[in-house]
Amino acid sequence: xxxxxxxxxxxxxxxxxxxxxxxxxxxxxxxxxxxxxxxxxxxxxxxxxxxxx
Numbered sequence: 694x695x696x697x698x699x700x701x702x703x704x705x706x707x708x709x710x711x712x713x714x715x716x717x718x719x720x721x722x723x724x725x726x727x728x729x730x731x732x733x734x735x736x737x738x739x740x741x742x743x744x745x746x
Contacts, residue, residue: 698725
């Protein structure tokens with residue numbers, strides 16, 4: 694199953710690794726679990742990406 698949510702723990706290479714999912718009325722996966730990114734790490738990544746311009 695194709696998945697675009699790179700912040701879900703079940704995401705891998707644009708695919709959902711779960712064998713079966715359920716969607717809510719808005720079409721969102723009810724099994725989605727978001728990864729937690731440390732704020733300092735997130736800020737470092739933002740700076741890194743912005744400096745590439």
